Amino acid sequence: MEVTEEMIKHVAILSRLEFKADELGEFTSQMGDIINMANQLAEVDTTGVAETAQVVDRDTTFRDDVPEHWQDRDTMMKNVPEKANGFIKVPVIIDKDDND
């Protein structure tokens, strides 16, 4: 399976990551090796084999829906990088250009 820079750019968008032009070449070749290693699984015959997604010994668990006062707002806001008047500050969500 050939892994191209175009594929890596697409997966980077899905991953919310970006790579500098000079990083992209090395990253593409490393990812190519890793994806080819992963591709070895194609040779295993899994006809009729069920998937294993988890190995726990419990079914879906239920609990009563009891409200509790766990943490106050100041505690929860402690790690927010930028805040004002008890709100989380973020940059503009809609680009100015989008209105043009």
Add this chain to the structure above:
Amino acid sequence: MNYLKETIDSLNKQLASGELSAEKLTTDTVANIKATDKQLNAWITVYDAAKPAADLDFAKNRLAGIPIAIKDNIVIDGMRTTAASHILDNFVPVYDATVITKLRAAQATFVGKTNMDEFAMGSSTEHSYFGATHNPWNLDKVPGGSSGGSAAAVASGQVVAALGSDTGGSIRQPAAFNGIFGIKPTYGRVSRWGLIAFGSSLDQIGVMSKRVRDSAEVLNVISGYDEHDSTVSEKAVPDFTEFLDQDVKGLRVAVPREYMSDSVDAGVRTAVEHEIDVLRQAGAIINEVSLPHTKYVVPTYYIIASSEASSNLQRFDGIRYGYRAKDAKNLLDVYVKSRSEGFGEEVKRRIMLGSFTLSAGSYDAFFRQAAKVRTLICDDFDQIFADNDVILGPTTTTTAFGIGEEISDPLKMYNNDILTISANLAGLPAASVPAGLTGGMPVGLQIMAKRFDEGNVFKVADFIERQNKFYEAKPAGMED
């Protein structure tokens, strides 16, 4: 304070008799960590203000007043927790992980957080934003990973025991590389609430210590049901120390031929074969078996673990906590720049691999196929455990490698995990116990058992420890 000759029992006795005060133990522990860590870099954060719990009850709580090291992906209320990542280097949790709540109830002392590969992704503790940890047996070698800081801290005598986490071998491989004991319990034995998630169907918190009994004592405290983690079993937790000091007569021991192949270094194989011989002479029944899907465990694991990681690590977006890029001009830019600047290279590789294997067009060929091969791997183990109590083999194919030796070759690094990964895929309890030295570096013997049968793991590990007394050896790499 150096713990090389101490155990939880010896410390508890000294504390209870008043020969040792918990305050002095705490300050001496912090002082020794600070003095010796220039050589090791085993810690990300050391708490100068550490102090023992109030009203210590040494009769009731075996861990009362004893400092336990905590890997830096387990959150402690009010104590910086970074997962060795730039993206969390200013993060101060506002709650305790369940294992911390349980250790607090047992009156253990917290003296700091240990170094690791970023987000537990790695096998060498070189992928840390805070620099690599060095192996106390040879400072030019890696301590293994990802719980390399916890392992080096225990092996060098900075603490008597440490918590680590194990997604594909991250407790057992560093335990092997540092000549200590380390156990990954059954998936579902210990709550993951407050463990920074990597691969949620694989992650498990466990214990590392020089002596087998000390890990049994700590595991007694941290195991059991937790309403915050619905994957924790409701099964009763036995007293793990009851499995110690037993003989192994009649114990059925499987040795997979794939684990003893030529791809394992001759010195490692010889050391492991010697321990198997010791068990045979003590009356254990040794059966050669096959785990036919062993060659597929590395790709299966890297697909599943990276897929789960790419999903788990979506939460790091620079909005509510963690690093936020300075020059972002819109919301998408905050996400992309904060993540690209905040995550290290290996973490980006795993997120990218996971996003790829979960993406449209790749899901069936990669993720779904890996989930099916995982079933075949689990079936291999079920078959062996129908006629055997434990599975033994080396923990790693080599002893600790040199710092810088494998960091630029991700595939070589991934293959380090080939002998440890299966236990995570199948959710089995597994441990590494020292099996002597080769070329001056420690070798680990891996013991796996059926789900929730940590008892047999402890039984074999304790037997091996009593025979080879490896704990008497002092790590050769530390300068006085």
